[in-house]
Amino acid sequence: MVKHTATSVVTIERFIIEQEKLHPEATGELSGLLYDLALAAKMIANKVRSAGLADILGATDLENVQGETQQKLDVLANEIIVKAVDHGGRLCAMASEEEPDIIEIPENFRCGKYCLLFDPLDGSSNIDVNVPVGTIFSVVRKITRGSRGEMEDMLQPGRRQVAAGYVIYGSSTMLVYTTGQGAHGFTLDPSLGEFLLSHPNIRTPDVGRYLSVNDSYHSQWEPPVQNLMNYYRGQDGNRQPMNTRYVGSLVADFHRNLLGGGLFAYPANRRNKHGKLRLLYEASPLSFIVEQAGGAATDGIQRILDVQPTELHQRTPLFIGSKNDVDAALAMLGAQHKSGDSLAPVGSVGA
Ligand code: AHG
Ligand code: MN
Ligand code: MN
Numbered sequence: 001m002v003k004h005t006a007t008s009v010v011t012i013e014r015f016i017i018e019q020e021k022l023h024p025e026a027t028g029e030l031s032g033l034l035y036d037l038a039l040a041a042k043m044i045a046n047k048v049r050s051a052g053l054a055d056i057l058g059a060t061d062l063e064n065v066q067g068e069t070q071q072k073l074d075v076l077a078n079e080i081i082v083k084a085v086d087h088g089g090r091l092c093a094m095a096s097e098e099e100p101d102i103i104e105i106p107e108n109f110r111c112g113k114y115c116l117l118f119d120p121l122d123g124s125s126n127i128d129v130n131v132p133v134g135t136i137f138s139v140v141r142k143i144t145r146g147s148r149g150e151m152e153d154m155l156q157p158g159r160r161q162v163a164a165g166y167v168i169y170g171s172s173t174m175l176v177y178t179t180g181q182g183a184h185g186f187t188l189d190p191s192l193g194e195f196l197l198s199h200p201n202i203r204t205p206d207v208g209r210y211l212s213v214n215d216s217y218h219s220q221w222e223p224p225v226q227n228l229m230n231y232y233r234g235q236d237g238n239r240q241p242m243n244t245r246y247v248g249s250l251v252a253d254f255h256r257n258l259l260g261g262g263l264f265a266y267p268a269n270r271r272n273k274h275g276k277l278r279l280l281y282e283a284s285p286l287s288f289i290v291e292q293a294g295g296a297a298t299d300g301i302q303r304i305l306d307v308q309p310t311e312l313h314q315r316t317p318l319f320i321g322s323k324n325d326v327d328a329a330l331a332m333l334g335a336q337h338k339s340g341d342s343l344a345p346v347g348s349v350g351a
Contacts (some may be wrong), residue, residue: 012038012175012186012195022181029112030163032141033090034177037116037137038186038195041167041175044077044121044125044135045188048169065100065313066278073127074098077120077135086264090114090230092142093149095312097281102149102312111147114162115140115154118279123249134251138285139163146244154312158284158305166286168255176255176289183258183292192233204295205261208322211242211251212264220269227298228332229302232263232325239328250277254286254320258293263325267300268317275299275317279309296326300333 010018016034020026051057051073062070078098085091086105091113096105097119105111116139123133139162144150165177173188175195185199211232218226227236234241240264244290247253253264268275287297287304297304297320307316319329 010197012197013227015184015197017187019179019181029090030114030179032088033085033114033116033139034163034165034179036085036090037081037165038090038175040081041135041173041195042188042193043080043084044167045169045173047073047076047080048127048133051127052130064098066097068124070098071121071124071127073133074121074124081118081120081135081137085116088112091116091149092147093153094118095154095280096120097313099220099280100313102151102154104148109184111149113142115142115149117154117280117285119281120284122251123247126247126249131247131249132168132247132252134169134255135167136251136282136285137163137165138281138288140270151312154280155309157308158279158287159289163283164285164288165250166254166289168251170252170255174198174255176258178289178292180288180292181332183289199259202258202293204258204293204322206294206322206324207240208242208257208262208325209260210245210257210262212244212257212262214246214248214266215244217267217269217271220271221267224333227266228329229265231328231332242325248285250282254290257321258290258295261322262320263319263329265320265329266318271317274315276315277318279304279314279316280312283316283320286320290320294323295321296323297321298326298330298334300329302334 016031020031056072059069059071064070078096080305087109089091089110089115093115095117118137122136140160142153144152162301163179167175178187183202188195232242266275266277283304288328290297299317
């Protein structure tokens with residue numbers, strides 16, 4: 001694993017300011033939004049770490065637009081983020097995994113030029129058993145006229161992102177983000193309440209050590225996907241076998257692979273024919289980060305960052321991580337599509 005060491009003590013606030021200086025035209029609005037998100041991350045970390053003590057474990061009797069039962073912490077994390085960013089004047093609208101429609105900026109607050117899309121709590125099913133969970137966010141610039149954000153502003157391909165990040169509430173709380181100038185990791189020092197730079201310029205090894213996939217769907221995958229997983233496991237002799245590491249929290253699986261090299265796969269299957277993960281606030285932001293770290297991400301047919309969204313909560317198959325391993329997925333899945341095969345291409349992105 002590439003050793004990521006930081007020598008001097010740099011807070012995330014200072015790092016954001018340094019990064020802003022790389023953009024002479026910057027107004028400071030994006031920096032302000034990133035501060036607010038770092039604050040929200042600290043607040044969510046506090047709740048996650050004491051969830052077992054404050055009767056905020058477990059499920060609500062509510063269901064979200066995904067048809068999933070909302071965990072109390074899903075709802076709480078969602079509220080924390082909205083309240084941390086809705087009044088700063090940097091956003092014209094938001095979208096959350098936990099809310100069916102666009103979240104408007106309240107009438108009495110000024111609108112800004114950015115849109116925020118986020119998964120407030122990723123890996124919810126793991127909360128009650130103390131397995132790492134996370135938060136994922138994506139920032140795009142408003143492209144429509146007028147002050148208030150519209151659906152068209154939200155439905156932009158991932159390559160239009162101006163920032164993306166995630167927080168992992170693990171053995172330590174880390175925030176990893178990019179604004180297109182590399183991917184950088186910050187670790188929360190609980191005694192200071194500060195995120196300190198711990199992983200500058202993260203680089204993902206080209207060849208992965210770990211394969212993160214839920215094998216229980218094996219019989220539901222199309223044959224090319226089954227063959228791809230056999231390839232990753234070295235069963236066809238064309239590759240050093242990868243170790244399996246599957247936490248069931250995308251952020252936890254992604255983070256380990258980002259630092260140590262690996263491939264996370266959530267293919268389409270007969271039950272989830274467009275895959276399970278959401279394009280706009282799971283696949284796109286993590287794809288921006290992984291590309292900034294030298295990795296790659298595809299839906300099996302094209303680069304995730306080139307997919308043109310059509311719906312706020314649309315799902316996509318996802319193969320993300322070490323570049324060579326993502327290239328193998330494209331070669332073994334995309335090739336079927338390129339051969340002009342009449343079947344719907346495996347891993348095809350659904351509307
Ligand atoms: P979320 O909790 O935000 O709905 O995300 C859960 C996702 C993702 O974190 C994880 O990789 C995946 O669900 C696990 O799905 P399976 O249990 O089907 O493997
Ligand atoms: Mn999620
Ligand atoms: Mn979630």
